[in-house]
Amino acid sequence: MSARVARVVIDSPLPQLDHLFDYAIPAELDGVVPGVRVRVPLRSAGRVADAFVVEVVDDSEHQGSLSPLETLVSEVPVLSPEVWHVARAVADRAAGSASDVLRLAVPKRQVRVEKAYVAAGAPGVPAGGAMHAPLEGYAGSGLDEGIADGGRFAVDAVPGLVPVGDGSIGAWAATAARLAVNTSSRGRQSLIAVPDHRDLDQLEAALGQLGAGDLVLRLDAAQPPASRYRAFLSALGDGPHIVIGNRSALLAPASRLGLILVWDDGDPLHREPLAPYAHVRDVALIRQSQSDASLVLLSHARSVDAQRLVEMEWLASVSPSPVVRPRVVLAEDPPGEASARIPATAWKLAREALASGPVLVQVARPGYAPVVACGSCGTAATCARCHGPLGVARRGAQPQCGVCGAVAAPWTCDVCSGGALRLVSRGSGRTAEELGRAFPGSRVVVADGEHRVLTVPASPSLVVATRGAEPIATGGYAAVLLLDGERMLARESLTIAEDAMRWWSNAAALAAPRAPVVLAGVSGGLAQAFAAGNHVLFASRELADRRTLGFPPAVRTATVTGPADAVGTAVDALADVAVRDILGPIPVETGGVRSVVRFDYRAGADVARELRSALIRNATTRRRPVAGRPQRAAPSLRLHFDDPEVWT
Structure with a gap:
């Protein structure tokens, strides 16, 4: 054994494994450095788990003997320090596991792509080539200068289209591209997140028109795995690259980060559907706070969340000049x-x-x-199997359930027993x-x-x-x-x-x-x-109404779902935390109950810590064995911070 110790984060959904583990580094694994992929033994049932090396240290605080690393999977350090820090912070904010965030940040390994990357000497994007592009539509706003100084802005996009080649793209894409190119001209890197592939195509076209195509790295969930991994490896370099993509783009490596930009932050596609359910806007705020990069939330209609940040003077408001408004x-x-x-x-x-x-x-x-309804009494038609709404997919087609897909032919109304349907x-x-x-x-x-x-x-x-x-x-x-x-x-x-x-x-x-x-x-x-065109005034009034009612984003929420006793125990753990109130518990369709905790932003860290502890206790507790039955794990408890579905 060498004297070195690897501190690793294990790729596991179990909350009790969400901390760093110490392993001895065998002498033959001299390629172990922070960021590489390894496999480590687990003491339960002799299993082996995938992991990332976060740190390599000389000593361990563990008093007993350390198990050695099982295997060095790859010598390429794919987990950069800045990505680890933002993943840990994102998970802690939502009482989640860092490994869940890292699965989004680091694509699955593609061996052929990685071998070609190593053989080529770990190439990145070119070191130069970007020229400063004048920022059109924001004369006198100081936006370009503010980006260079690491400012934070909520920017109203210019409504309209601009020509590109034989077609057109949104003017917003041209604005985002110019800000990114100007950041590259200063030798810094940019991360840009957009909702979907349509926006990505426009943004890529805008960057290509400015001659920055060689600097663009596209990280898109719809890409072939090899293409995505190739772009990810290129982002590990220190060249002035521009990473564009969907939710995970803001988790890309960038050691010299200069710009974080989110287009249309109010779009629900920016919310990750998997635990810990992080929103791109929150990831952007966390990553900006850990760096000296600038931050831009760009949109046609300002979100209420962005307006809150403006009114607390965390973001500066910027509007186009001269003012351009559609003729409504x-x-x-x-x-x-x-x-x-x-x-x-x-x-x-x-x-x-x-x-x-x-x-x-x-x-x-x-x-x-x-939606279709009974032709006699007008009652909305529902499926006899699952009670979902019935609809007609095309002219002359049979009515079909929008939930389970069952064809409702024949159909009978539960209210009047009529059999005729009408389109509503x-x-x-x-x-x-x-x-x-x-x-x-x-x-x-x-x-x-x-x-x-x-x-x-x-x-x-x-x-x-x-x-x-x-x-x-x-x-x-x-x-x-x-x-x-x-x-x-x-x-x-x-x-x-x-x-x-x-x-x-x-x-x-x-x-x-x-x-x-x-x-x-x-x-x-x-x-x-x-x-x-009073989008800002509308967002401000909407925010004021939610402050009065105690609704997000004026407050934060934590939704606790599971068996009644587990939810009650988790909520009781907040007795010493300054929360606003606790709503519920109420039954949920999937079984169990749900409670909603409302709290101020300053209490967020305390709420997340206590609920995370309750989640771990629930996961590690076992039911008392019953004679003749195997011992079973306790029922699952689920946490979801800032869940918008609570208010629907």
Whole structure:
């Protein structure tokens, strides 16, 4: 044995293993350095586990003998110190395990890719090539200078499109690309996180137009594993690379980090669906606090979370100069007339616009008729098997359950025993069919989850798209119709108003200059704020309302779910912590109960620590054996911090 000791983090979902373990480094494993992958023995059942070496030290605090490392998997140090520190902080904030965060940060090993990387001498991105790009649309804002000085900003994006090659991309992508290229020109690295592949394609095109294609490293969950691992290895170098990707992009290695940028931080795709459920915005805040990098939250419609950070002066607010606003028209039927899905004003503007270019029609739901009801009494039709809602996928199709997929033929109403169904909602397919009849001879394009359309030409056409699936039209749309606003706002959700503002604003940004953007059938303060472009004022008022009610993001929450006794024990552990209140417990559909703890941000570390301890105690406790039955582990306890689903 050598005198060296490896302190490792084990890749395990068990919370009781979420700390560093000491192992002796055998003399033959002289390639063990911090960051490499190893395999280590576990004393239970003689198993072997994967692990990362976090530290190599000369002595151990452990009083007994140390087990030696089993194997050195690879000599490439894939876990950089800065990534370990941010993973540990992200896990601690949400009472989670660091190994769960590291699975997102470090891709699975691809042996051939790694061998080629080592044979080539661990190449990274080129050391130069980026030239300073003037920042357009923010004259006199000091944004570019503030980025160079490590500032933190909430930036309102310029609504509109810019030309790239034979097509167009969002002006936001051009802004993000220029900020990243300017950071590279100073020899620093950038991390940019966007919600989905459409945004990634736009951002990559914008960076290519600025001549920074060689600096771009794309880390996308949809990539082939080999391509993703190759990009990840390149990011280990100290060149001025620009990492773009989805949620995990902000966990990429960057030893000389200069810019962290998040596009559209209000998009729910930025929330990791797996434990510890970290949001990209929180990862960005943690990583910025651990470095001297600048931070930018860029969006068309500011999230309430970002507005909170502005009002506490953690972020500086930056708006375009000169001010650019879409031409928004609020369209409603005259008083006394029956409400139509598409008011007369919207019909007129759409017909005029269709003569010169494409018209975008945003709808709430995909499919043909997402909801059907009894033709006799009007009761919403549900599945006989699971009681999920019935819908019709296409014209003439049999009604089908939206949850279990069962075909409901024949169907009988539980209320009146009627057997006839009627369509009560219009999805993208049915809307396209109706518009095709209203505008005979016009080309109709459907873009939704089943029909992937990224771009459309500048020629006249009707483009029916669900929110978030809108294609980009070359040069912009001649008109944008925003339908189903009332239906969107009827959803029970704490964030529905800001979600609607974001959906509408992102769609409006696809319009050509001075093209009409028609919001149909919605009135009130939200519609007025959208029409006037008062996104910041709307976010500020929304935040004030939530402060009054004690709702996020004015406060933080921790959701504790599991068996009643386990939840009660976990909640009791917070007796000495200054929490606001504890809601529940209430039964949940999956069995057990749920309690929600509300607390101020300053109590976050204490709440996370106590609940994490309760989770470990629950995981390591065994039920008392019953004669004739094997000993079983205690029922699981689940923690979820800042879960938005609690308020739906």
